[in-house]
Amino acid sequence: MLEIKNLHARVNPEEGADLAILKGVDLTVPAGEVHAVMGPNGCGKSTLSYVLAGHEGYETTDGAIRFEGEDIGELEPEERAARGLFLSFQYPVEIPGVPTLTFLKEAANAQRRARGEAEISAPDFMKLARENAAKLGISNDMLKRPVNVGFSGGEKKRMEIFQALMLAPRFLILDETDSGLDIDALKVVAEGVNALRNPERGMLVITHYQRLLDHLKPDVVHVMAGGRIVESGGPELAHKLEAEGYDKYAGEAA
Amino acid sequence: MPAVKETIEDVRRLEADKYKYGFSTEIEQEFAPKGLNEDIVRFISEKKNEPEWMLEWRLDAFRRWLKMDEPNWAKVGYPPIDYQDAYYYAAPKDAARYKSLDEVPEEILETYKKLGIPLREAEVLLGVEGAEDVTAAEARERPRVAVDAVFDSVSVATTFKAELEKAGVIFMSISEALHAHPELVRQYLGSVVPVTDNFFATLNSAVFSDGSFVYVPPGVRCPMELSTYFRMNAQGTGQFERTLIIADKGAYVSYLEGCTAPMRDENQLHAAVVELVALDDAEIKYSTVQNWWPGDAEGKGGVYNFVTKRADCRGRNSKVSWTQVETGSAITWKYPSCVLRGDNSQGEFYSIAVTNGRQQADTGTKMIHLGRNTRSRIIAKGISAGRSDQTYRGLVSVHAKAAGARNFTQCDSLLIGDQCGAHTVPYIEAKTPHATLEHEATTSKLSEDQLFYARQRGLDEETAVALLVNGFCRDVLQELPMEFAVEAQALLKVSLEGSVG
Numbered sequence: 001m002l003e004i005k006n007l008h009a010r011v012n013p014e015e016g017a018d019l020a021i022l023k024g025v026d027l028t029v030p031a032g033e034v035h036a037v038m039g040p041n042g043c044g045k046s047t048l049s050y051v052l053a054g055h056e057g058y059e060t061t062d063g064a065i066r067f068e069g070e071d072i073g074e075l076e077p078e079e080r081a082a083r084g085l086f087l088s089f090q091y092p093v094e095i096p097g098v099p100t101l102t103f104l105k106e107a108a109n110a111q112r113r114a115r116g117e118a119e120i121s122a123p124d125f126m127k128l129a130r131e132n133a134a135k136l137g138i139s140n141d142m143l144k145r146p147v148n149v150g151f152s153g154g155e156k157k158r159m160e161i162f163q164a165l166m167l168a169p170r171f172l173i174l175d176e177t178d179s180g181l182d183i184d185a186l187k188v189v190a191e192g193v194n195a196l197r198n199p200e201r202g203m204l205v206i207t208h209y210q211r212l213l214d215h216l217k218p219d220v221v222h223v224m225a226g227g228r229i230v231e232s233g234g235p236e237l238a239h240k241l242e243a244e245g246y247d248k249y250a251g252e253a254a
Numbered sequence: 255m256p257a258v259k260e261t262i263e264d265v266r267r268l269e270a271d272k273y274k275y276g277f278s279t280e281i282e283q284e285f286a287p288k289g290l291n292e293d294i295v296r297f298i299s300e301k302k303n304e305p306e307w308m309l310e311w312r313l314d315a316f317r318r319w320l321k322m323d324e325p326n327w328a329k330v331g332y333p334p335i336d337y338q339d340a341y342y343y344a345a346p347k348d349a350a351r352y353k354s355l356d357e358v359p360e361e362i363l364e365t366y367k368k369l370g371i372p373l374r375e376a377e378v379l380l381g382v383e384g385a386e387d388v389t390a391a392e393a394r395e396r397p398r399v400a401v402d403a404v405f406d407s408v409s410v411a412t413t414f415k416a417e418l419e420k421a422g423v424i425f426m427s428i429s430e431a432l433h434a435h436p437e438l439v440r441q442y443l444g445s446v447v448p449v450t451d452n453f454f455a456t457l458n459s460a461v462f463s464d465g466s467f468v469y470v471p472p473g474v475r476c477p478m479e480l481s482t483y484f485r486m487n488a489q490g491t492g493q494f495e496r497t498l499i500i501a502d503k504g505a506y507v508s509y510l511e512g513c514t515a516p517m518r519d520e521n522q523l524h525a526a527v528v529e530l531v532a533l534d535d536a537e538i539k540y541s542t543v544q545n546w547w548p549g550d551a552e553g554k555g556g557v558y559n560f561v562t563k564r565a566d567c568r569g570r571n572s573k574v575s576w577t578q579v580e581t582g583s584a585i586t587w588k589y590p591s592c593v594l595r596g597d598n599s600q601g602e603f604y605s606i607a608v609t610n611g612r613q614q615a616d617t618g619t620k621m622i623h624l625g626r627n628t629r630s631r632i633i634a635k636g637i638s639a640g641r642s643d644q645t646y647r648g649l650v651s652v653h654a655k656a657a658g659a660r661n662f663t664q665c666d667s668l669l670i671g672d673q674c675g676a677h678t679v680p681y682i683e684a685k686t687p688h689a690t691l692e693h694e695a696t697t698s699k700l701s702e703d704q705l706f707y708a709r710q711r712g713l714d715e716e717t718a719v720a721l722l723v724n725g726f727c728r729d730v731l732q733e734l735p736m737e738f739a740v741e742a743q744a745l746l747k748v749s750l751e752g753s754v755g
Contacts, residue, residue: 053710081712093707097725107711
């Protein structure tokens with residue numbers, strides 16, 4: 001479903017220093033599978049999620065990103081979104097003055113238009129919003145507020161998953177979704193993510209710790225260091241990392 | 255590449271087709287001879303068949319104007335204006351007065367239709383005659399707005415007059431009011447903005463052409479929105495409208511002004527005067543959607559919008575609320591103000607000003623607290639893009655007798671790109687210790703993080719910018735009458751098209 005081949009990327013030179021961050025990432029996530037990417041700080045995990053989503057602050061210098069067989073490396077962020085790529089942000093952004101549901105309805109319909117589908121009606125959208133909010137314990141009051149404004153870190157993460165439920169993407173990238181969550185919130189968020197699992201949908205879960213993975217039970221765990229995937233294995237790899245740390249990969253960062 | 259490109263080259267040109275209202279109407283028009291002198295003033299007065307006192311008033315203004323200097327304190331720059339190189343009167347031929355819509359030439363009706371103001375349809379669909387063809391539900395769905403259509407120097411039509419008359423509301427062009435209600439015009443004209451108030455207001459007093467007159471009698475709530483639609487069409491012509499609105503004791507009226515002009519290479523001068531008078535317990539809500547031709551991306555052409563708007567909250571418990579959405583004009587010089595004379599009177603100013611390309615705007619408000627327990631509220635949102643420059647300039651003045659006065663001011667500026675400017679110049683003076691004044695100001699840049707976030711959810715860049723800007727302006731947009739809020743949001747989007755790379 002998602003194939004990343006020999007992906008090299010650097011911070012866009014217009015942004016400052018010529019800094020290579022991804023140095024040949026190879027990763028394939030088939031439909032229906034959940035893959036985790038773990039690694040030490042600064043290994044390029046978050047950059048990978050930004051590059052996949054099409055952030056203009058990074059430049060791809062080599063390699064390819066194929067999504068459902070199509071090379072999406074040159075597409076605009078909104079074109080990737082319309083194809084079903086969803087990024088749950090590590091730091092969700094506040095948008096003052098724009099109500100959450102207005103934002104999501106605009107987004108959902110922009111995606112639908114781009115795919116040549118009919119727009120969702122306001123009543124259908126509201127019904128869906130109420131159902132999904134209930135799953136995540138999100139109150140009506142929270143839905144009425146502007147996007148992410150005045151939410152705690154945990155509430156923001158919960159709203160990211162709510163957005164994913166509303167937009168029903170084909171592929172989810174969760175960037176450190178567990179950071180800032182207490183144990184109860186982690187459970188709620190994990191249940192929301194698990195509800196999104198299905199045989200047609202793939203997921204890439206980027207995390208520093210294994211605790212989210214205890215709830216999500218990934219099919220494959222990859223270790224990223226020095227801008228490349230250096231080891232892949234089953235869920236047991238996450239536990240090994242938790243116990244041993246990332247020290248043994250330190251040499252890769254050079 | 256960065257989402258918001260920061261260089262001049264990347265600010266896409268404001269293409270001509272983005273200004274939807276740039277067409278001009280081919281119609282035979284009558285002009286005053288070019289230039290400005292006493293004969294021109296007499297010509298205008300004669301064209302309007304005005305009473306002698308009105309002519310004398312104009313001439314007095316003209317003589318005073320000759321001795322005045324153009325103000326230069328605003329933060330705007332433009333080459334000197336040659337006041338002799340313009341026409342001060344232009345009107346469709348034979349148009350001195352169309353008696354009914356049937357006499358208005360098709361070209362003009364067509365013009366307003368293209369501008370989204372279907373004068374004839376409005377009458378037929380909603381007017382008193384022929385209303386039986388329209389179901390009640392249909393009628394409810396359409397906003398009921400009476401329109402005064404001003405085309406260059408004359409008013410060509412006013413709709414719903416008969417129905418308004420039933421409620422006792424007078425809504426007509428000021429030229430007509432001079433004949434129909436001379437005593438009201440004479441009593442109030444110049445009572446809020448004196449003839450010698452400032453250079454442009456004095457010029458207006460000498461050569462004003464047309465505009466709207468509204469009088470709402472005591473205790474009457476005007477049954478529909480009133481609106482005037484100003485259209486500049488003729489080349490090389492200035493527009494000098496004059497609007498006078500009086501809400502008598504306990505009356506209420508909501509009024510909207512819209513303006514557009516064709517794209518012309520030269521600069522056109524628009525120097526209007528608007529006077530509002532609110533007596534005891536009266537309320538006036540005045541909204542403006544200003545979309546004069548802003549000039550092209552390089553700053554060629556565009557309207558000079560030098561306007562004096564002032565409200566006199568003369569009565570106790572009176573209230574005036576100004577709401578403006580300013581997206582057009584090459585240069586804007588405009589400070590809708592409230593003189594809070596009556597005890598417990600209230601003034602409000604809600605403003606959204608958008609500048610793009612080479613536009614310059616120096617705009618704000620003055621709240622003059624004279625009466626006791628007077629309150630004012632100022633919310634100004636400025637959005638600068640391209641190579642434009644924008645200044646909020648405001649005065650909150652509390653006089654010695656205005657004990658218990660309160661003001662709250664909030665000025666927020668949003669910058670798009672790094673070639674534009676935003677400035678805030680608030681003046682605050684209090685001559686009584688018994689006043690409460692609050693001022694908040696913020697300046698922010700449209701954030702790349704917000705843009706990327708919105709685009710990741712599927713919105714294209716322009717929709718994302720429009721959404722973010724709408725969010726930024728939300729507390730002002732909420733103040734607009736429902737039917738115009740939608741139009742204003744669309745206008746914001748069009749005005750900012752091409753503002754990011």
